[in-house]
Structure formats: structure tokens, C-alpha cells
Amino acid sequence: MSVESAIPAPPAPGSGPLRTPPLVRGGAPVLGHAWNLVRDPLGFLSALRDHGDLVRIRLGPRTAYVVCDPELVGAMLKNPEYIVGGPLWDTLEVLLGKGVATSNGKLHRRQRRMMQPAFRPERIADYAKVMEEEARATAARWQPGATVDVSAEMFRTAVRIVSRSLLEVDSIRDKADRIAESLHTVFDGLYRRMVLSVGPLHRVPTPANRRFESALADLHALVDEIIAERRAAGPGAPDDLLTELLRATDETGAPITDREIHDNVVSLVVAGAENVASTLAWAFHLLTEHPEQERRLVEEVNAVAPD
Known part of the structure; x- marks a missing residue:
């Protein structure tokens, strides 16, 4: 069906x-x-x-x-x-604001149009190079016989890929690891806030709540730093998603607000990290249960990237 x-x-x-x-x-x-x-x-x-x-x-x-x-x-x-909405989505707005992931109707369509140039086929080929570099870097960290937290490793790798692909600022390699660390803490806190409806108790200064608030503030500060660094780059800035957002205008022809730029950067990083990391982690799990498929995958990887 x-x-x-x-x-x-x-x-x-x-x-x-x-x-x-x-x-x-x-x-x-x-x-x-x-x-x-x-x-x-x-x-x-x-x-x-x-x-x-x-x-x-x-x-x-x-x-x-x-x-x-x-x-x-x-x-x-x-x-x-x-319609994207409801109490659970309201909780997510603490992280995502009014970006493309949480907006509806005209606002959502306008934001999608702003981002589409960053996903043209010729751009995807450039992103593939970043993916290969980060995949090799991740594999190089793993040692034979060692125990690896695949979920954490895939999350770190996915954050670095999406950050380097869509936000090409000079400091992004260093900032990507900080983004991954902050997001990991924020996701844990957000999940509990979504499913445990305890209202004001989330504002009590417990160690967990303090970690959440600190990580959330650090994440938003990092995104603001990235945007400021790109603005300072002037005409020589890379032609990537962040530049597209800085060039974007609203229905009247006026530049979109810094808040909208910020929210959409966060939305893209979150979507490009969490979903990809979860998919890859589960793929590793399934490959361990299906050795024949694992063998075929290894053969294909060796054929495409033999070195």
C-alpha cells in the first residue's frame, strides 16, 4: 500500500x-x-x-x-x-527557536527557499569530500580490539560534517567539537523536559539543570560567534548556507533578522547531526547482526575508496 x-x-x-x-x-x-x-x-x-x-x-x-x-x-x-506544534514542539523551541524545523506555513516555505541553493547537486559533491575526510578521521581514532561508543562517535562525526559543510568559517574545526559536546548535554535535558511535565522544577538549580542551561547558553553563543565571524569576512566569504542566509531578504526586500539566521543555523546543525548520527549508529548495530551485508559493504567501500 x-x-x-x-x-x-x-x-x-x-x-x-x-x-x-x-x-x-x-x-x-x-x-x-x-x-x-x-x-x-x-x-x-x-x-x-x-x-x-x-x-x-x-x-x-x-x-x-x-x-x-x-x-x-x-x-x-x-x-x-x-502542523508542527503542540507542547512537545514548544519545548524544542528552547533550542531551535523559530527555524525551519519548527515553523509552519508561509514562514516555513520562505525559510526552505532561502536554504535550497545550499543543497544544489554541485554542492553535494563538495560535501561528500568533507564526509570522506571526517569518516577517515573517525576510523583513524579507533584501535583494533578497543571498545567504542558508536553512538557518541557518530554524533561527533555528524556534527563535524554538517558544521564544516554548511558553516565554512576558519574556526569551525575547533568549534565543531564544542558544538557536539554542548548538543549532547542539551539533547539529554530537552528529552527529559519533553516527557516529564514538571514545569517549574526544571528551573530548580540542580546539577542536571545547571549543566543543561550552561550547555544551551554555550551552544547559542557559539552560533552567534560563527555568524559574527562570517559577517566580518566580507566579500571573500565562502558561498555556503550561512552566506545564503546572510544574503536572504524577507517579502519586503529587507534582510532577515539575526534571530532568524541564528535559529536556522541551529535547526540545520541539529537536524544534520542527530538524525544522521542515529541512523549511522543503528546501521552499525544492524551490520553486526547481518555479516553478509557487512562483507558486501566493506567490499564496496574498498572499491570506492581503496586507500
């Missing part, structure tokens, strides 16, 4: 009201299913499919709907009326 065919048709006259998705059992008092998501997120989310294609869970006082069927997920995301 195609993704398009998964989009439900309007209910026929007289067919009755739509059925309410089932509420998953087992939530804790007050916290609901938030504790399950903190304690064992993968196990909990994987088990939800046993309850149906669309289910409800409780995150404290809030009800969240979880789509468990891949085709329904595709149908939802391709629906032109789908």
Missing part, C-alpha cells in the same frame, strides 16, 4: 463517529507514561505497536498520540494540513 493510499478518506455519511485511539495501560501515578519513556524509551515505544496503529499515552497531565504504523506516519507527514 502506498503512502498516499494510507491517507484516510472522509467518513461516509451515517458511518458514525471516529473511534478514539486506545489508551495504553501501565502509566505511573502523576507521571503517566513519562517514567516509561525515561527508564526504557526504546522498549516502551517498540511495545506500543502491540496496542494499535494509533494509541494514546499520558505524559503527566497531557495526552499524547503516538502513530505506530510507518505508512500512517508517512501519510501524516505528507498531509499538507499537518
Whole structure:
């Protein structure tokens, strides 16, 4: 069944009201299913499919709907009326602001148009060179017989790739590692804030909250430094995504605000790091379970990059 065919048709006259998705059992008092998501997120989310294609869970006082069927997920995301929003997305705005990842409608379309030149086919070829360099650098750090945290390594590598590809400032190699370190702490804190609806308790100066606030401030400061460094470069600046954003104008022809530039830089770094890193980490896991596919992959890599 195609993704398009998964989009439900309007209910026929007289067919009755739509059925309410089932509420998953087992939530804790007050916290609901938030504790399950903190304690064992993968196990909990994987088990939800046993309850149906669309289910409800409780995150404290809030009800969240979880789509468990891949085709329904595709149908939802391709629906032109789908809106990015809600309490969970509001939490993400602490990090992403009003960038392309969290905006809707005209604002989202305008931001996408601003960024499209950075993803032309000829640009992708240049990005591939950066990817190869960083992949080789990562492999060179690994020693035979050593234990490697693949998730952390892939995250660091992905941050360096997206930073070097889209933000070509002189200091980006040094800043990329700081960005990765800050993002790792911020992601951990954001996840807990998304699933644990404890409101003001997140502002209590606990060690975890202080680490989160410090990392978030450092990340935003780093992005501002990168933007300032690019502005100072003048006409000789690289023709990359950051330059495209600095050249961009709004509907009136006026330059877009520094806040919008900042939010979109953060959005692109986050999207290019977290999603890529997770995919690569899972790819390594799957390769360990499928040695024949691993062998074929190694052969292909050796054929493409024999040295």
C-alpha cells in the first residue's frame, strides 16, 4: 500500500463517529507514561505497536498520540494540513527557536527557499569530500580490539560534517567539537523536559539543570560567534548556507533578522547531526547482526575508496 493510499478518506455519511485511539495501560501515578519513556524509551515505544496503529499515552497531565504504523506516519507527514506544534514542539523551541524545523506555513516555505541553493547537486559533491575526510578521521581514532561508543562517535562525526559543510568559517574545526559536546548535554535535558511535565522544577538549580542551561547558553553563543565571524569576512566569504542566509531578504526586500539566521543555523546543525548520527549508529548495530551485508559493504567501500 502506498503512502498516499494510507491517507484516510472522509467518513461516509451515517458511518458514525471516529473511534478514539486506545489508551495504553501501565502509566505511573502523576507521571503517566513519562517514567516509561525515561527508564526504557526504546522498549516502551517498540511495545506500543502491540496496542494499535494509533494509541494514546499520558505524559503527566497531557495526552499524547503516538502513530505506530510507518505508512500512517508517512501519510501524516505528507498531509499538507499537518502542523508542527503542540507542547512537545514548544519545548524544542528552547533550542531551535523559530527555524525551519519548527515553523509552519508561509514562514516555513520562505525559510526552505532561502536554504535550497545550499543543497544544489554541485554542492553535494563538495560535501561528500568533507564526509570522506571526517569518516577517515573517525576510523583513524579507533584501535583494533578497543571498545567504542558508536553512538557518541557518530554524533561527533555528524556534527563535524554538517558544521564544516554548511558553516565554512576558519574556526569551525575547533568549534565543531564544542558544538557536539554542548548538543549532547542539551539533547539529554530537552528529552527529559519533553516527557516529564514538571514545569517549574526544571528551573530548580540542580546539577542536571545547571549543566543543561550552561550547555544551551554555550551552544547559542557559539552560533552567534560563527555568524559574527562570517559577517566580518566580507566579500571573500565562502558561498555556503550561512552566506545564503546572510544574503536572504524577507517579502519586503529587507534582510532577515539575526534571530532568524541564528535559529536556522541551529535547526540545520541539529537536524544534520542527530538524525544522521542515529541512523549511522543503528546501521552499525544492524551490520553486526547481518555479516553478509557487512562483507558486501566493506567490499564496496574498498572499491570506492581503496586507500
